[in-house]
Every structure is written in structure tokens, then in C-alpha cells.
Amino acid sequence: MIDVKKLRENPAPYYESCEIRGYGKDIIDKFLDLDNQWKDALKKRNVLNHERNVLSREVSSLIKRGTDASQILSKVRELKNEIAQVEDSLRRLEIKREEAASAIPNLLHSSVPRCKGDENNKLVRYYGTARVFSEDIAYFKKNSGGSNDYDMLGKRPLSHVDLEAKLGLVDLKRAGKIAGSRFYFLKDRLLKLELALVNFAVDFLSERGFTIVEPPFMINRRSLEGSTDMETFNDAIYKVENEDLYLIATSEHPIASMLQDEILNEDELPIRVGGLSPCFRKEAGSHGKDTKGIFRVHQFYKVEQFVFCKEDDSWDFLEEILANAEEIYKILQIPYRVVNVCSGELSVLNAKKYDIEGWFPSQGKFRELVSASNNTDFQGRSLSIRWRSSDGNKIVNTLNSTAIATTRTMVAIMENYQLEDGSGFRIPKALWPYTGFESIALDDQS
């Protein structure tokens, strides 16, 4: 949630931020209106409560002296009715005001490109040597900032779907039978590759000062609402029936809410947390996109970076977690580009977001592998996570970034490391110690 006090004092930047993101300004007007109504009702309630307290104290002293208090008592009874009514409307206003407030997006960083649509994201840099099918070269050049770091392919590599089928690594049909589309059985060496990726990423973060955790895979409504936005809530989140529990869509949510309602000491910050968890996503609203294979699925493992820090440090940390994520894909030797995501595509939480998009030779496209966001104090305020400073408690800033999302990274490996004859794919060298094998192919022995 945004800082309501700041908004009241100086609404101009909030109007501007709303407009740049493509929201109507009336989001803010609506809030301010409700806020005023709420304040009036609150004032009214306080005055009445005060009256009641004063009278109640009188009753107390009268009774102590043994005097009759029945006159005052009847007055108080009337007051109680009035208070009940005011409280009722106050409660309703409170809920509406809260809803209106949480719809107001975070203030944007000045470097965020101002526009709508993924195609308007601003290229930050390209890294690697991509394998590009001849027909995709124009697209590749256009989207890599005119890079010449590529090797041309005479034919298009197999899609990961075809390759998996050929190698018997994924059973989509039976998963569909028992759970539906976008589910899968991962098999044999592909499962071992997944475990290898997880272990590699966990070690990577552990070596860089992250405390690694496995969070609860389900969290309650308050924690989820505090850590995410309504759009994610509606499009991604599975609810557990008859329980106040929701399956997590990313370990960002339990990690962010892990410190909810706490007040940290200054010397505890910054806190770097690396989370490993399955991620459960409904993928509502993505019908027809990436329907085959394991590119877009209802569950996958993800190793996530999360940082709690002071306001002054958060922009440096955004660069740090982005650099970490980039290093991972450099080590895995997967060509990628970094984009600065434009205002119209950010969630209400994000002040700024970078995506790392890997090159997928079979698709002939850059596709998202990583999102690295600075949510400044937006998430911290919703979750009431503060730190003690010499001039009062301050809201912590929070940031998060993917390290590795397993399924997509495996697809990237299958496409970028594919053998020329389409009989399999090699494993990135950095993973060999984790997999114990160097390739997955038709002629595998085990």
C-alpha cells in the first residue's frame, strides 16, 4: 500500500504515477473522497465515545459515593445506540477506503519507460552468443539492440515439446488425465536436471550471503493480500477449500510476509533470503498461450531472491539481485537480454522491474526467465514491516528476483543446448557436478 499521509499532503506525484501506468486518475479521487468521509465518521465516533467515557466515569464516582445514577444511565443507553450506528458506517467506510487505497499503484522510479505493451520495454543489454535460425535473424537483431553475437542455424531446432516426447522425458497425456492441461510428469534425467538446477541455484545464493529457506507452501489471506496485488490474486492463486489458506504462487509471498508486523533493529538490515518452493499458478487469462509442453504450467519449482532493506539502499539492491540473476544465466551459458519493463506492464507493487529474457532458438524469440523488482516500501507497508531508526519507525523496502524457475530454464537448456541432429541436448557444464551426466539423448545408457 502507498503512504496515505504522503498522498494527502501532496497528491500530485500519485496522480502522475497513475496516469503514466495507464490507470485513471479517479482511482485517487475516489480514495480521497472515501478518506474524507472516513475521517468525518471517525471524528464523530470519537466525540461520542468521549462523551460515553466521561459519563461512565461519573457513574463510577456516583456509585462509589452510594448516590443514585439512574438519570445518567439512561442517557448513556441512548448514546450507545447512536454509537452503534456510527460504528457501523465507520466500519463500512473503513473497508471501502482500504480497498480504494490498495488499488493505488506504487510511485514509479523515474527511469521506468512510460508506455504500454511488452514490445515497448526498453532494452538494457544483451549477453551471449545466440543460435539463431536464418529466418529469425532480423527479429533477433531488432530485439538484441543489433547484436552480431550469434551463430546462424540452417534449420530450426526441435521445440522442447517435440524433444521431450522423443526422449520420453515428460508425460503430459497422463498428467492431463488426472489433473488437466498444464500439468506434467517429469521423468528420469529431466527430473534429475530439475534437481540439479535447484541445487545449483541454492548453492549460488547461499554463497552470496542469502539465508536459504523453504517456506510454507500455503499461507493465509492476510499474508497473501499483504504481499501481492489483486491481479495476481485473481489470476494466479489457488485457494484451499474450507481453510484460510492459499497455495503460494511464488516464495516471494511467504518470505515477504515472514516478517509481517515485526519491528527490526537497524543492524539486522539488510536481510537477504533465498527461497526454494514449488509455485502454483492458475494461469487464468492465459488461455491459448504456450499450451504445449512445460513452458507455462500450473506448478514448477523456483529459487527466489528476496531482500529486506532500508529505503536508501533499495536501488542498489535492485542492481545486485539483477546482477546475481544475470550471473546465473551467464554461468549456464544461456543468451539473454535484460529489459527495463515499461510503466503499463508493471504491477501495482512495482516501482521498477527488470526482466531477463532468454533466447529460445526454436521459438525464435526472447522469453521471460527472470523478473527482478523493487517494490520500495509498498509491500513492507501492507505487511507492516518496520525498522527502528533514531527518528521513529520506518517501513522496510522489499525487493525480489527470480534466481531459477525450473521448467522454463529447462526449456531454455533444451533449445539452446540441442544436438544438431535433434537426438538430444547437452547439459551446461556448471551443472555436471549436480547431474552426474553431461547430456540427455536417445543413446543414453540409463
Add this chain to the structure above:
RNA sequence: GCGGGGAUGGCCCAGUGGUACGGCGGUAGCCUGCUAAGCUAUUACUCUUCGAGUACGAGGGUUCGAAUCCCUCUCCCCGCGCCA
């Protein structure tokens, strides 16, 4: 799942119907010949500063008045049961 005990401000803790005691720690000031002690104020949240209101795990109820009595729920501790 059963039985017992708990949850009070950053931390510790008192308080069984009359409006939350005290300590520690933090901050500010005073004093002090000094890495100390003492004194004073302040140290949850909200509203407009005074001031007022709210807050004793959460939500209801009884009452003029609830941390305190009643009901429901959550979490923690101990024991029993069950279980990977």
C-alpha cells in the same frame, strides 16, 4: 484428536468488573571532570496541533463500564494418543 497451561507496548512482567503497574532497552534533555551513575520527558496505532480515540492473541456477547465474566476461533508450551 484429548487433557492441562499460556498469549498484555521493542523485550520482560503486574493486574479476577471502575478505565493498563513496574522494570529493561531505545530516543531527547538536564546534571555530572570525564567508555559510568543520577534526574526528567518520551518510546503502539489513528485523527488536525492542543486534545481525543483505539489497542491487553482475533472476533462476538453480557455491562453504565471488560485485560478481568461468557461464547467461538487462532497460535505457542507441557502431557497423552495417532502418524511419515
